[in-house]
Amino acid sequence: MITLVENELPDIQRHGDYAIVAITKHGVELARKLHGSFGHSDLYYMSKFRRGDESERRIQLFEGSVRLLFPALFPAYKGLIIIISLGAVIRMIAPLLQDKKKDPGIVVIDDKGEHVISVLSGHLGGANELTREVAAALGAKPVITTASDVQGTIAVDLFGRRFGWEWESDEKLTPVSASVVNEERVAVVQEAGEPGWWLYDTPLPPNIQAYESVAEALEAKPQAALVVTPRMLTPDEEAILANGVLYRPKVIALGIGCNRGTTAEEIEAVIRETLGELGLSIRSVQAICTIDLKKDEEGLLAVVAKHGWEFAIYTPEQLNRAEIEAPSDTVYKFTGAYGVSEPAAKLYADVDKLALTKKKSGNVTISVGVKRQGWRADSERKA
Known part of the structure; x- marks a missing residue:
């Protein structure tokens, strides 16, 4: 059980992405129903409403002012579903608000479960979408006031x-x-x-x-x-x-080959330099693509992890199915594939022609493909 004390951060146990909070008899009934049908949620309610199955269902009980629970919930969850009056919720969370890019989505439900209200971080925090999902689960009416949603236009x-x-x-x-x-x-x-x-x-x-x-x-x-x-x-x-x-948009595939032990710094420097030469943004990279022999290459793994890119791995047999401009017997001798960066980029981007066929820079070989979906070549854009 959580004992809420002024100026002390409560020790919560996070299991899901969303927290459901209730403090009244009817609110707890509603919260238990929602918790049973709404996946990836954790439930918190006052200990005086204990049913005896809380440990089994991983429900967390608390004693003290619910206001003291929110400082721990705010940074821990993507969204909070609160069955408390709207005015009270606003007063309790006001000191915790930082920025719409950081604050969790806040959804409030009335005590009878008739209305589900999107209160905070409707778009970036996902409260509007969460409101619709919760309302559907309860058979309630979603209340969303964001202008773009109300008008049915672009958010x-x-x-x-x-x-x-x-x-x-x-x-x-x-x-x-x-x-x-x-x-x-x-x-x-x-x-x-x-x-x-x-x-x-x-x-x-x-x-x-x-x-x-x-x-x-x-x-x-x-x-x-x-x-x-x-x-x-x-x-x-x-x-x-x-x-x-x-x-x-995420449309760029980087085919990469490198010597064993090449540092992440060198790989990233070549990527940035190459994209700069091509006039392409690094924000549009979707994946680094290479041969399976490089699946444990620390430099590649570090770059992928840093940027959150996909890491696409191909076998020599897969790479050899792609037609390439410069097959290499030397590369085949050591890898079993006639090329690495060029065919890897072509396979991932699903294109016959690359933005950059192949460039060697230090310990790195790079090819650049742009996925065909929605993309028009310069000549087509100017036509």
């Missing part, structure tokens, strides 16, 4: 998030979001990445127009823009970002 801070897209900078997220919900003219330029970013069954709102190039969008003089591309914009094109957000 700028979530645009492409389910595909792993990253924004280059969050500086313009708020003004661009304002342009979207205020129905100003908004341009969407997509040069790469998954096409299924529109989440509704209805057509795009009339104020949002898709363009095939930044130049075409600039000619239309939009009041805001969302640009999706792995490449660096030219100085002329950067004008689109005066009130725009630049998104980096």
Whole structure:
């Protein structure tokens, strides 16, 4: 049991991604029901409502003011589901708020389980999605007040998030979001990445127009823009970002071969230098690809871990199935494959032509592929 004491951080046991908190008789009934059907959740309620099965169900009981529980829950969970009055919740969590990129999603449920309310971090913290899921589990009404959700339009801070897209900078997220919900003219330029970013069954709102190039969008003089591309914009094109957000889709495959013991620092330096030469963003890298002989190469593993990239491994037989421009008998002698970086990049990106066939730099050989989905070559973009 957790005893809550002023100025002491309670010792909680985290098992799931979400915490459910209740302090009333009816709230506990509701919380137990939700905990039974809602996966990846931990349940906390006051010890006076003990049922005897708490240890078996890994339910954590507490004594003292529930306010003292939140400092431990806030940094530990992705989201909090709280069955307490909305006003009380706001007062208790107010001192803990930091930033919408850090705060967990907060969802409040009334004591009768009729309404599930998204309170905090609706988009980045996932509270809106959590609200819908909890409401569905309870048969309750979801209450979401975020303008983009209510209007059925683009949520700028979530645009492409389910595909792993990253924004280059969050500086313009708020003004661009304002342009979207205020129905100003908004341009969407997509040069790469998954096409299924529109989440509704209805057509795009009339104020949002898709363009095939930044130049075409600039000619239309939009009041805001969302640009999706792995490449660096030219100085002329950067004008689109005066009130725009630049998104980096995960479309780049790096084929890497290296000598045994090559350091992570050397590998990363070659990657950054090469992408810079090609005018591509490192934020759009999805994977490092190589031969299975390198699956335990410490330098490669360190770079992959640092950036959170995928690490794709191919056997010599798989690599030899890809057509390459420069097969090497020497490489075959030592690895059983006629090439490593070039075929690995081609296989992962699923393309016949690479952005960079092969470059040797020090102890590293690198090839660069850009996944074909949604990507148009320079000649096609300019046509």
